[in-house]
Amino acid sequence: MLTKEELPFCPVATTVDLIGNKWKLLIMRELLKGTKRFNEIHRLVDGISQKVLTENLRKMENDGIVKREVFPEVPPRVEYSLTELGDSLRPIINSMSDWGTDYIKNNLMEQK
Amino acid sequence: MLTKEELPFCPVATTVDLIGNKWKLLIMRELLKGTKRFNEIHRLVDGISQKVLTENLRKMENDGIVKREVFPEVPPRVEYSLTELGDSLRPIINSMSDWGTDYIKNNLMEQK
């Protein structure tokens, strides 16, 4: 997206282009808690395949919101963390978390 | 999603399930500005097809975040607006808008 300049820089569309999909948002949720290894994220983001995880991490790296650090060890270790730009997205994930918490409380726990 | 109870109510995942895709977020952006007719949204959400718009509006209606009101006129008029639940998502879109604004300012307007 963002290919056509007919989008005169809508802020919401810009953000959506960077993290407006399920997997990126869930990966963000984990990385906001701190640096993580590949397999950790794979385990924590429920249902994601190795392929899709790799693809999304690469995109996020290219967009400058994720930093990838390779440690030349055996077995290999690769750590992913948020860049400063990535961390600046924290308020968005937080607001989603806040809303979700309320929603669950009010709508999914009708056991009053 | 949310089919497997292996998701022990993660707030972010819950929110992502409801509005974690491009089109819904952009539709939200418009409806947060006020009630709109079908064709208005179609015009304002750049690139969306009639079919996809209808599908997403139906899903959002079923999820209780959008209200659909039909006026028995000729030609027909249908107005879409946010429910109270839908409007409660405002902070999320706002934080995305805020972040996008900063991002554009800092990264896409390097004309200093």
Next chain:
DNA sequence: CTGTATCCCAGTGGATACTG
């Protein structure tokens, strides 16, 4: 105007096997 109904293609993403 506001849809529904088809057809169909491209891309997303799952499963599996293999590698450094």
Next chain:
DNA sequence: CAGTATCCACTGGGATACAG
């Protein structure tokens, strides 16, 4: 461990035609 490489199924989404 952290990928890459395939193969493939499914579906999101475009185009088009038609309807109330």
